[in-house]
Amino acid sequence: MHDQLIIFDTTLRDGEQSPGAAMTKDEKMRIARQLERLGVDVIEAGFAAASPGDAEAIRSIAGIIKNSTVCSLARANERDVRAAGEAIKPAASGRIHTFIATSPIHMEKKLRMQPDQVVEAAVKAVKLALEYTDNVEFSAEDAVRSEMDFLCRVFEAVIKAGAKTLNVPDTVGYSIPALWGERIRQLIERVPNSDQVIWSTHCHNDLGMAVANSLAAVMNGARQVECTINGLGERAGNASLEEVVMAVKTRRDVFTCDSRIDTSQIVPASRLVSQITGYPVQPNKAIVGANAFSHESGIHQDGVLKHRETYEIMRAEDVGWSHNKLTLGKLSGRNAFRTRLHELGIVMESEEALNSAFARFKELADKKREIFDEDLHALVAVDGGLDTCDRFKLVSLKVCSETGETPHAHIVLSDGGNELRADEFGGGPVDASFRAIEKMVGSGSTLLLYSVNNITTGTDAQGEVTVRLSRNGRIVNGQGADTDIVIASAKAYLNALNKLFGAEERAHPQV
Numbered sequence: 001m002h003d004q005l006i007i008f009d010t011t012l013r014d015g016e017q018s019p020g021a022a023m024t025k026d027e028k029m030r031i032a033r034q035l036e037r038l039g040v041d042v043i044e045a046g047f048a049a050a051s052p053g054d055a056e057a058i059r060s061i062a063g064i065i066k067n068s069t070v071c072s073l074a075r076a077n078e079r080d081v082r083a084a085g086e087a088i089k090p091a092a093s094g095r096i097h098t099f100i101a102t103s104p105i106h107m108e109k110k111l112r113m114q115p116d117q118v119v120e121a122a123v124k125a126v127k128l129a130l131e132y133t134d135n136v137e138f139s140a141e142d143a144v145r146s147e148m149d150f151l152c153r154v155f156e157a158v159i160k161a162g163a164k165t166l167n168v169p170d171t172v173g174y175s176i177p178a179l180w181g182e183r184i185r186q187l188i189e190r191v192p193n194s195d196q197v198i199w200s201t202h203c204h205n206d207l208g209m210a211v212a213n214s215l216a217a218v219m220n221g222a223r224q225v226e227c228t229i230n231g232l233g234e235r236a237g238n239a240s241l242e243e244v245v246m247a248v249k250t251r252r253d254v255f256t257c258d259s260r261i262d263t264s265q266i267v268p269a270s271r272l273v274s275q276i277t278g279y280p281v282q283p284n285k286a287i288v289g290a291n292a293f294s295h296e297s298g299i300h301q302d303g304v305l306k307h308r309e310t311y312e313i314m315r316a317e318d319v320g321w322s323h324n325k326l327t328l329g330k331l332s333g334r335n336a337f338r339t340r341l342h343e344l345g346i347v348m349e350s351e352e353a354l355n356s357a358f359a360r361f362k363e364l365a366d367k368k369r370e371i372f373d374e375d376l377h378a379l380v381a382v383d384g385g386l387d388t389c390d391r392f393k394l395v396s397l398k399v400c401s402e403t404g405e406t407p408h409a410h411i412v413l414s415d416g417g418n419e420l421r422a423d424e425f426g427g428g429p430v431d432a433s434f435r436a437i438e439k440m441v442g443s444g445s446t447l448l449l450y451s452v453n454n455i456t457t458g459t460d461a462q463g464e465v466t467v468r469l470s471r472n473g474r475i476v477n478g479q480g481a482d483t484d485i486v487i488a489s490a491k492a493y494l495n496a497l498n499k500l501f502g503a504e505e506r507a508h509p510q511v
């Protein structure tokens, strides 16, 4: 008999703390739906006290998710806990995750609190959270650098106060598997009533050991892992959900627990998060990287053809790789389109959204003979077409690029309904287009990143462009997709500008 391993996904909270990964409410809701399909047990939907927008996104997610617990983070203070409690109210199952730092360096330098005050604040926050839900999680931030005796004292106190899940974070990604496993083992052994709670781990990847440390914790009694899709997260990121889940599943001989994740939803989840946040997945990334299941060496190819398990420990289809499956074409109707979206687990918010996506599908089918699943994901995820509230929209673009001539762009934009036009020259057609847009918008932002990837294979494939802009310390990512990469680039640039002009300031939970 295997125990259940609770998968706590924090893509929408810790993942969102990656530079430029801030998401809109609609984007968060799309990801939350995919996380529910994936079967994650807990969705940490945000940090309610960060901003009214964050609280509203959590409330909306709580209202639509039925099969996963929806959670909000809260520092151990009254304002945060009440904001979290209000935000999760619509949830069928809601959780408040409250935390306070317990390491000497954090208590002294950041919180400027005495250890006794920290224990008192933790207990108070847990008790207050219980007024909203009986599902309360407590985290000892920077547990990795906390003194063991003090950690035991804090955990004992919050169990008494009523916390049901105790999370042990390696906030700074400092541990190594043997030490982390031992820390979890000792905590479970030493803290009174430790068998009354679920022990959880939350590891950052600064030394590249987040997944290994999480698994070491699981081998020593942790039954919840906090992780993110594609390992997105603060600095070097968090433990990657797909790696933790597939390690536990593939090595059932070693682990005495298993998750309830539907692994065939892993690749769609990875693609969606990558498309929405603009964080590409490196090709050699385990499980979800483009090369994760491809065999280059002749010896390996020969082996796999003779007997797949010679070189494969997992099956690509089990994690949701569909290999550019041809799905629809120019003659496909609205019903076929709707059915395929449904099969891919893509839920359109309304008939209007479906109609607009179908219109974009028809436009795409005119330019590209074969439409693959990947194109459909991009169509609904990055085209920006669903967001009718966008301030800037591309009306038309004309570029001239000729050997020996300076590339030139003529762009027409809609700025909240008013048409603007501009011409500019540049080093290339993309540069000229960005200059023309900037001439009209005058954002004064700095371009930090520009990247183009093909969504499928072939020269008629859609290009997926990511643009990262920074202004006054704020960083945003924008995405655009089109068979014409100059148009995709302009869409991505405008998508980033819409975020830059639209997004509100948010507080950071750890500041």
Ligand code: KIV
Binding pocket: 014, 073, 099, 139, 140, 141, 142, 167, 169, 170, 171, 172, 202, 204, 509
């Ligand atoms: O890394 C960390 O310590 C956190 C806590 C808020 C759980 O993200």
Ligand code: ZN
Binding pocket: 014, 169, 171, 202, 204, 234
């Ligand atoms: Zn974290």
